[in-house]
Amino acid sequence: MGRFDKYMLQQLLMLFGFFSLVLALVFWVNRAVGLLDWLMGDGQSASVFLQLSALSLPTILVNLLPISAFGATVYVTNRLSNESELVVVQAAGYSPYRLARPALVFGLVVAVMTAILSHVLVPLSVRELDLRRDEIAQDVTARLLQEGTFVHPAKGITFYVREITPNGELHDIYLSSSLADGERQSFMASRGLLVKEEEAPMLLMFDGMAQVYELESQRLSVTRFESFAYSLAGLMAEVRVPGQSTRATTTTALLARDLSAENLATANSRMNKALQSLAVTLVGFGALIVGGFSRFGLWRQIFLALLLLVIVKSIDNSLEGAIERDPTLWPVTYLSTLLGVVLGYLLLWKAAHPRLRGTRGAGGELP
Incomplete structure (x- = not known):
């Protein structure tokens, strides 16, 4: 990996951490209000509130990491373009495919993080959270x-x-x-x-x-x-056996239990969450790199990236709802992610063939 790749990857990871922290705080505060009201009504201490809040973080993170990855990619690419850093490396011979290498590595890193969360940490946290909720329900004192x-x-x-x-x-x-x-x-x-x-x-x-x-x-x-x-x-509330629900079972334990359509749908849904991080990263980078350099900024390309993100996420939500109603449809889980990868590749292909555009950008295109 070259020096520019390391530099861009470092910028992506830094912004990714910042966006994840901000979004996690927003989602955590929203959830903590209801949690605090419930715990105070039951006379629980602040330490119990902090424990349950910490256990809810993996579930929050697994849903916002792809969005944070998209935001970091768009922000870093836009800044590098505005500061003409992309123009310099393109003049040095970097093609759009070559420029996409750090974004691809970044997407893979986020995908691995999301996979660990969705397959292992989220089920374990849900199991422990169910256990703690049962203990609180039993705590008559x-x-x-x-x-x-x-x-x-x-x-x-x-x-x-x-x-x-x-x-x-x-x-x-x-x-x-x-x-x-x-x-x-x-x-x-x-x-x-x-x-x-x-x-x-x-x-x-x-x-x-x-x-x-x-x-x-x-x-x-x-x-x-x-x-x-x-x-x-x-x-005393009715005692439930924690850890028996699908959400509270790790993917390996779930598939070891049986290969029913419900379990396969859950396992593939968790994998799709991880792969979506890579898809939205490619969409965000491709949408901005296709615009070339312009002294007026890349606002149209940013709007295009947001539009494509909405389309991909809308299709993903629709498919998820259909699979919940009929788990036998689980093979279509990856359609939205595949669409995102294809869109990202097409945008990179278009950026690599500027002669095929109808008009040149305001600042001109690199030959």
Whole structure:
């Protein structure tokens, strides 16, 4: 690889990192708002929020890396053209195909990164994220222990505690439950403790009163107690086995499980995400290099590149929707990527044959 190739590749990688960081922050903030609202409602700590946010990053990155690669390619090519660096290397004998070498290497690097994310890191992060969500759903303690607030950890349950001492003792407890058919239960106690058992947490209440109201007969029963144990098993969410879904399974494990149409469609969709990085890079570079040098800039070529990107991504989204409805159509997964590669090659071919254009650029074409 020549010095110019290394220079251009370095510029592409630097801009790619910048665009990826900016886009990741935008997408992360958008997702973090809903995540933070859910976690704060369940009484979770900031560390849990940071863990779940970190686990969502691979899914965000795998979708934005091709867009970042396209943006970096267009920006770097436009800057090199405006500063006449492309004109100099073309005058030195570099053909459009030769100029495309660093862009091709850059596209392959991004494709490898996207492949690692889509085939391995994203499924693992989704699996861990599902596991953490299940743990949070099972964490009754965090949802109950909120001082001075009436909380509803589950449908039909109302809980209140006035004070929680540093040693974990609860003062002035109120618990209302309408889970039992035909009756409503209410418990009030001056003190209590939340004890974690093997099957489900237990709420131990001391010096209190239990009320049972029968809805049909409208009869109220009151019982005073010195100590009472209430199982919180009814608040426990249904336990799901994490890692069994297709999204949470790595590609090798997915294909080892069976070669059904659904699994083949998923595996090829992940591979297509990686190859699209190469396709959009070639489209972006080819669209700008075909314009030659112009003192007025390459705005028309930039618009052309954006238009071609929209076309490729629109076709890809349409095919993805069709494959979701009918997984047996998975062989057409790569049509949009193949279209992008063909368009990139045709643009390079046109740039290599300037005599075939109807008109010359404002700044003239290199012979």
